[in-house]
Amino acid sequence: MRTLRVALATAVATVGLALAPSVGGAATHAAWPVTVRAANGAVTITQRPTRIMSLSATATEMLYAIGAGSQVTAVDKYSNYPPGTPRTSLNGYALSVEAVARYRPDLIIVAYDPPSLAAQLATLHIPVIYDPAAPSLAVAYHQYLGLGAATGHLAGARAEVARLRARVAAIVRGAPHVPVGTTYYYELDPTYYSVTSATFMGQLLSLLGLRSIADAGGTHVNGGYPQLTAEFILQANPSIILLADHGCCQATPSSVAARPGWSALSAVAARRIYILPDSIASRWGPRITILLQAVATDLRRAFG
Amino acid sequence: MGPGPRQGDGAGPPPPVAVARPVLVALAVLVVVTVVATAIGPADLSLGTVVRVVADHVGLHLPGRVSAIDQAIVWQIRLPRVILGGLVGAMLALGGASYQGVFRNPLADPYLLGVAAGAGLGATIAIVSASRATYLLPIAAFAGGVVAVSLTYLVGVRASGYATSASIILAGVAVAAVFTALQTNIQQQHAADLQPVYSWILGSLSVATWSDVRLIVPYVAVSTVVLLGHRRLLDVLRVGEEEATSLGVDPRRVRLTVVAAATLGTAAAVSVSGLVGFVGIIVPHAVRLTTNASYRVVLPVSLISGASFLILADLGARMLDAPAEIPLGVVTAFIGGPFFIFVLRSRRSRQGTL
Numbered sequence: 282m283r284t285l286r287v288a289l290a291t292a293v294a295t296v297g298l299a300l301a302p303s304v305g306g307a308a309t310h311a312a313w314p315v316t317v318r319a320a321n322g323a324v325t326i327t328q329r330p331t332r333i334m335s336l337s338a339t340a341t342e343m344l345y346a347i348g349a350g351s352q353v354t355a356v357d358k359y360s361n362y363p364p365g366t367p368r369t370s371l372n373g374y375a376l377s378v379e380a381v382a383r384y385r386p387d388l389i390i391v392a393y394d395p396p397s398l399a400a401q402l403a404t405l406h407i408p409v410i411y412d413p414a415a416p417s418l419a420v421a422y423h424q425y426l427g428l429g430a431a432t433g434h435l436a437g438a439r440a441e442v443a444r445l446r447a448r449v450a451a452i453v454r455g456a457p458h459v460p461v462g463t464t465y466y467y468e469l470d471p472t473y474y475s476v477t478s479a480t481f482m483g484q485l486l487s488l489l490g491l492r493s494i495a496d497a498g499g500t501h502v503n504g505g506y507p508q509l510t511a512e513f514i515l516q517a518n519p520s521i522i523l524l525a526d527h528g529c530c531q532a533t534p535s536s537v538a539a540r541p542g543w544s545a546l547s548a549v550a551a552r553r554i555y556i557l558p559d560s561i562a563s564r565w566g567p568r569i570t571i572l573l574q575a576v577a578t579d580l581r582r583a584f585g
Numbered sequence: 586m587g588p589g590p591r592q593g594d595g596a597g598p599p600p601p602v603a604v605a606r607p608v609l610v611a612l613a614v615l616v617v618v619t620v621v622a623t624a625i626g627p628a629d630l631s632l633g634t635v636v637r638v639v640a641d642h643v644g645l646h647l648p649g650r651v652s653a654i655d656q657a658i659v660w661q662i663r664l665p666r667v668i669l670g671g672l673v674g675a676m677l678a679l680g681g682a683s684y685q686g687v688f689r690n691p692l693a694d695p696y697l698l699g700v701a702a703g704a705g706l707g708a709t710i711a712i713v714s715a716s717r718a719t720y721l722l723p724i725a726a727f728a729g730g731v732v733a734v735s736l737t738y739l740v741g742v743r744a745s746g747y748a749t750s751a752s753i754i755l756a757g758v759a760v761a762a763v764f765t766a767l768q769t770n771i772q773q774q775h776a777a778d779l780q781p782v783y784s785w786i787l788g789s790l791s792v793a794t795w796s797d798v799r800l801i802v803p804y805v806a807v808s809t810v811v812l813l814g815h816r817r818l819l820d821v822l823r824v825g826e827e828e829a830t831s832l833g834v835d836p837r838r839v840r841l842t843v844v845a846a847a848t849l850g851t852a853a854a855v856s857v858s859g860l861v862g863f864v865g866i867i868v869p870h871a872v873r874l875t876t877n878a879s880y881r882v883v884l885p886v887s888l889i890s891g892a893s894f895l896i897l898a899d900l901g902a903r904m905l906d907a908p909a910e911i912p913l914g915v916v917t918a919f920i921g922g923p924f925f926i927f928v929l930r931s932r933r934s935r936q937g938t939l
Contacts, residue, residue, distance in 0.1 A: 372773070375773040375774070469780075472781065472792055473791055473792070474780065474784075495908070498906070507908070508910040510910055511662045512626050512627055512628040515658045515662060516655075529778070542661025543657070544657075
């Protein structure tokens with residue numbers, strides 16, 4: 282968390298290094314209305330929003346990171362970061378439009394778009410930005426800029442994107458060189474759901490020179506999140522094991538080592554099993570650098 | 586358990602049926618299926634390796650070396666999964682056949698009285714509870730299943746003052762609806778856990794271990810002994826409840842015993858496998874259509890064929906999209922549906938209904 286604060290301070294200092302504008306309509310963000318492109322098409326916001334509702338935990342983190350936090354008046358129950366967000370009991374996956382309307386939002390951000398939600402909200406004349414889980418860093422950056430333009434914080438968004446780019450580059454530069462062919466098994470849950478290198482997480486990890494064992498079945502199988510068979514994991518014998526199911530399911534290096542048959546794995550023998558903060562690992566917001574740094578540190582322990 | 590005429594539990598001698606041949610054929614199929622499913626897997630091991638590992642564990646030391654990983658793949662991962670699949674399939678098929686007999690309803694499956702809804706609720710609560718620990722899941726699922734069926738039985742008896750099969754089935758519908766509603770609501774409130782909940786509901790043997798096998802063997806054994814022991818009484822029940830009563834059989838007692846035994850076994854099975862669908866309906870009917878409608882044949886052959894069917898379906902779950910898994914429930918329905926239609930078409934001239 283300290284790292285983040287330091288990083289944010291750096292971001293404020295580097296506001297000048299903004300990127301070329303790639304978002305429609307907002308070279309100077311004082312000019313309303315603005316139109317931004319999101320996954321639900323072009324969204325027009327007629328005036329500066331002051332009652333933003335975020336039903337996406339990642340969007341909430343992004344909004345606060347770009348300086349739009351003071352305009353956010355309600356967030357869903359999963360938006361637990363940064364501390365002090367105006368959390369409600371709303372659940373972005375089971376929404377009642379009336380419950381949403383009660384908060385009188387003037388802009389809504391969702392990461393999940395059930396079939397009729399946007400249409401219903403349109404009848405209330407509330408603009409909805411649909412930013413689903415980003416498939417790549419580039420899309421995450423694009424979402425930042427869209428949120429920046431929509432909330433009047435384009436400069437803040439550009440600064441945050443620049444900070445993330447710089448930080449990612451610095452972590453990758455500072456990471457140890459892993460041996461060629463280093464593979465990982467990334468565990469999403471104790472029934473062996475994993476990620477391929479084509480997913481957001483897989484792309485981050487490939488920046489560090491790692492390859493997922495799940496790629497063997499094609500990187501786009503099951504949307505990049507296949508459930509692997511145990512015997513395949515054993516035969517693939519990954520160089521390291523990354524546990525993203527400690528918070529949810531209490532997986533630990535010792536619980537993995539204790540699984541029948543798993544003691545034969547070289548990652549178990551060499552103790553190359555690492556716990557990742559899973560509350561961060563499922564989001565594509567400002568804290569991806571914390572996750573990336575954690576893996577880089579694990580790699581230094583493993584190969585440094 | 587040999588064939589031939591025998592006195593039938595004081596209920597008048599049911600006509601003799603040939604049991605030995607279908608049982609032996611089903612056993613032969615089970616042996617072949619088990620060997621094939623043990624030999625094949627996403628980890629591309631040679632047959633020699635598999636044979637060496639298995640031989641090693643039964644005390645035969647064959648020449649040649651097998652790496653520690655290959656050892657583990659065969660003995661710790663693949664074999665317990667095959668055995669667990671066999672136990673679960675056997676239990677679900679036997680439970681389904683028994684339910685069909687005791688309720689004289691061709692659509693009855695072991696989930697009829699709410700064991701699936703109850704186990705689903707228990708499993709969902711275990712999955713979403715803050716301190717989610719994997720060892721709690723089977724216990725919660727088992728408890729949920731047993732509670733739901735007990736409730737069904739109590740409500741069914743209370744509602745009519747007399748436990749008719751119709752009142753019990755209707756009570757089962759109501760209890761299952763309430764438990765499913767609770768389960769769905771909890772699941773929607775915990776969107777982050779949707780994936781594991783859905784995986785469980787679709788059924789899977791992906792994390793099968795020997796300890797799962799040890800966990801359910803006692804329940805499956807007791808349930809099997811009780812249910813097979815009722816095969817003649819179920820034949821008597823086929824003529825109708827009143828006629829059975831006049832022959833000295835108490836349909837309520839038979840029903841209570843069969844429901845209790847099938848529930849214990851089914852709840853144990855689904856607690857480790859999730860809600861594998863279709864086995865309990867398709868296997869007994871396929872057995873009926875290909876052999877004989879007598880429960881003295883249907884029960885033992887369903888038990889054995891249920892094991893073969895689920896082992897084969899799980900082989901599909903492991904292999905069809907390797908190295909990724911396909912939900913087991915998807916495979917059972919996808920293979921089972923067309924197979925069942927085939928059996929139905931090819932045997933429709935034969936007498937083989939309930």
